[in-house]
Amino acid sequence: MNYGFIGLGNMASAIIKGMCQSSVFPPDTIFGLNRSSDKTVKLASTYGISACDTTEQLVAASDVIILAVKPNMLESVLQTMAPLIREQQLIISIAAGKPLSFYAQFLPNNTVIRVMPNINAMVGASTSCFSAPARATDAQKQLVRTLFSTVGSIVELPEEQFAIFTATGCSSPAFTYMYIDALARAGVRDGLPKKVALEIAASSVLGSAKMVLESIGEQHPYDLVDQVCSPGGTTIEGVMTLQDQHFEHTIHEAIRAVMKKDAALK
Numbered sequence: 035m036n037y038g039f040i041g042l043g044n045m046a047s048a049i050i051k052g053m054c055q056s057s058v059f060p061p062d063t064i065f066g067l068n069r070s071s072d073k074t075v076k077l078a079s080t081y082g083i084s085a086c087d088t089t090e091q092l093v094a095a096s097d098v099i100i101l102a103v104k105p106n107m108l109e110s111v112l113q114t115m116a117p118l119i120r121e122q123q124l125i126i127s128i129a130a131g132k133p134l135s136f137y138a139q140f141l142p143n144n145t146v147i148r149v150m151p152n153i154n155a156m157v158g159a160s161t162s163c164f165s166a167p168a169r170a171t172d173a174q175k176q177l178v179r180t181l182f183s184t185v186g187s188i189v190e191l192p193e194e195q196f197a198i199f200t201a202t203g204c205s206s207p208a209f210t211y212m213y214i215d216a217l218a219r220a221g222v223r224d225g226l227p228k229k230v231a232l233e234i235a236a237s238s239v240l241g242s243a244k245m246v247l248e249s250i251g252e253q254h255p256y257d258l259v260d261q262v263c264s265p266g267g268t269t270i271e272g273v274m275t276l277q278d279q280h281f282e283h284t285i286h287e288a289i290r291a292v293m294k295k296d297a298a299l300k
């Protein structure tokens with residue numbers, strides 16, 4: 035089985051890295067095409083994947099085609115692919131926003147599965163989901179699970195939950211990076227070197243995420259908050275300041291803004 039990536043940016047590079055580092059997907063089964071050839075050449079030399087110069091070459095070589103261009107490029111990519119495609123080819127798209135019905139306009143006879151990974155795929159820690167149409171076979175869905183398991187975890191969701199998954203699971207790493215940097219910056223203000231401050235902040239977030247994951251269904255996150263806040267202590271001052279400054283409301287508004295933009299991409 036051969037795999038062809040159209041668009042070799044941040045996400046495709048991360049997925050190709052995961053596939054090649056697994057023992058499941060040999061590099062000689064992976065093909066790539068990018069608008070500019072520099073990224074294709076780099077991935078070919080780093081991982082030994084095959085570089086394609088045209089959509090014709092990539093479609094001819096692939097059993098599974100992974101669309102990893104920005105949503106605004108999809109229409110032209112699908113128009114170019116449509117006359118070349120074979121019915122048995124599986125299409126996987128990782129683009130935000132575009133529903134399965136969008137792909138059906140261009141490729142009515144092919145199975146298209148939407149996958150939403152996140153950027154933590156670069157370190158094998160993506161939180162991914164997929165939505166498949168009724169026509170998708172168990173084997174096709176299993177292939178999606180196997181492929182994206184090389185870069186982290188993956189669950190199947192109904193398509194109506196795809197957008198909120200994207201916002202809370204795949205846009206949120208950007209917010210978390212901002213939170214980590216804000217903590218580190220505060221550390222710098224009080225004398226920590228930035229590198230040390232970043233290590234402390236990131237490590238603390240990693241441990242906190244582990245605490246939440248291991249207590250789901252047993253303790254509410256606010257039970258954990260209470261365990262940190264000693265009566266009359268230091269942390270409660272920070273917690274109440276965050277509440278005064280609408281910390282939760284700000285996060286909720288950020289998610290709402292992501293959802294609004296996601297809906298506009300359709």
Ligand SMILES: NC(=O)C1=CN([C@@H]2O[C@H](COP(=O)(O)OP(=O)(O)OC[C@H]3O[C@@H](n4cnc5c(N)ncnc54)[C@H](O)[C@@H]3O)[C@@H](O)[C@H]2O)C=CC1
Nearest residue numbers: 041042043044045068069102103104105128129130151153
């Ligand atoms: N960056 C992220 O955190 C995530 C992005 N996504 C989705 O993944 C997709 C790709 O995102 P990134 O990798 O971040 O973008 P990117 O901008 O890093 O990569 C896109 C690549 O596609 C290439 N390209 C553009 N038009 C092309 C064409 N006609 N033929 C071949 N290559 C073409 C560009 O040169 C670029 O290398 C987007 O649809 C995005 O919605 C999904 C999950 C997370």
Ligand SMILES: O=C(O)[C@@H]1CCC=N1
Nearest residue numbers: 130152153200204205
């Ligand atoms: O910002 C975006 O459009 C993509 C979707 C999820 C993460 N990045």
